[in-house]
Amino acid sequence: ELDVAERTARFLGSKIEPLAIHAVDGVSLSIGRGEVLGLVGESGCGKSTLGRMVAGLTTPSEGHIRFRDADVASLTGAAAREAALKIQMVFQDPMSSLNPRLRVDEIVGEAPRVHGIVPRKETAAYVDDILSRCGLDPSVRRRYPHQFSGGQRARIGIARALAVKPDFIVCDESVAALDVSIQAQVLNLFMRLREELNLTYLFISHDLGVVEHISDRIAVMYLGRLVELGTAEDLMARPNHPYTQALVAEIPTFETKKKQYSAIKGEIPSPMNPPPGCHFHPRCPHAHPRCKAERPTLREVAPGRFSACHLNDEGAASTAA
Ligand code: SF4
Ligand code: MG
Numbered sequence: 001e002l003d004v005a006e007r008t009a010r011f012l013g014s015k016i017e018p019l020a021i022h023a024v025d026g027v028s029l030s031i032g033r034g035e036v037l038g039l040v041g042e043s044g045c046g047k048s049t050l051g052r053m054v055a056g057l058t059t060p061s062e063g064h065i066r067f068r069d070a071d072v073a074s075l076t077g078a079a080a081r082e083a084a085l086k087i088q089m090v091f092q093d094p095m096s097s098l099n100p101r102l103r104v105d106e107i108v109g110e111a112p113r114v115h116g117i118v119p120r121k122e123t124a125a126y127v128d129d130i131l132s133r134c135g136l137d138p139s140v141r142r143r144y145p146h147q148f149s150g151g152q153r154a155r156i157g158i159a160r161a162l163a164v165k166p167d168f169i170v171c172d173e174s175v176a177a178l179d180v181s182i183q184a185q186v187l188n189l190f191m192r193l194r195e196e197l198n199l200t201y202l203f204i205s206h207d208l209g210v211v212e213h214i215s216d217r218i219a220v221m222y223l224g225r226l227v228e229l230g231t232a233e234d235l236m237a238r239p240n241h242p243y244t245q246a247l248v249a250e251i252p253t254f255e256t257k258k259k260q261y262s263a264i265k266g267e268i269p270s271p272m273n274p275p276p277g278c279h280f281h282p283r284c285p286h287a288h289p290r291c292k293a294e295r296p297t298l299r300e301v302a303p304g305r306f307s308a309c310h311l312n313d314e315g316a317a318s319t320a321a
Contacts, residue, residue, distance in 0.1 A: 027226045029219055036194065036201045038215030038232065040208050044271045046224040051170045051204045055089040085115060088161040092173040095153060098145040104156055105141035112163045134159040135189055151182035155189065172204045187214055209251040212236055220244045223271050223279040226298055230305040240307040242284045286311060
């Protein structure tokens, strides 16, 4: 069986300290240091679960998450605390993830103080510096979350994650609640911070149009399985898997924002009771009898490009619509 995490680690070459994931129905991938891996799929496809596992908030029932060559679940004591700080999560809805009773300086300053990342008397200056990095005027430090706009709250959520000096950030729908123009500003902030701080991101979104802008590579999930993985540019230009082809064709424009993925026929089936064989077969325009009976495995169809579709075996891989 192909070890996709191993192969992608090799594909990433000189980049060190990859994060490797083997979890969720055979999902296997690795993320290189300084890389942005976009993870895209419809709601219920398992991408948030995967993100929570990477961030240590959910333990995988099978498989494992390796960070710097250590199985995260097996770490104890100081090593476990270190890993928990080094991998941070920026959540979907800043309003519900920010404690409304805490001021901004408490929200951002609490974890670094508790974990001894900065001496207590330097915390205020430290918080001001992080707020500035995140595009917030330090004078807002005494305010409460409800006194900010959605975009500013997103920045506070990012500042809180950065305050413990992480190497790796899981962003789960971090810009989904924002207006398009604000989304672009926050995505630019993510990209700038990555440059300045040499961060690695797992960037999760239902919106391929968002993921495309920030990712080096893109992973596409469908009903708990990884169906395609490749460099962002190549995957967008030449989607291999029929599901990815549909997503690429359906990137919402500003006007059609509300009806994402409407051209993919049929409803997304229940993740609890997925169709047999290829999970995508009830909705796939290329489905054939084998697709209902046999699960396609993720195969390397070009260097660094993986796809799980029987059409690749049969030498009849379709090209982008
Ligand atoms: Fe479509 Fe069959 Fe490929 Fe699944 S395996 S994506 S049903 S052609
Ligand atoms: Mg989700």
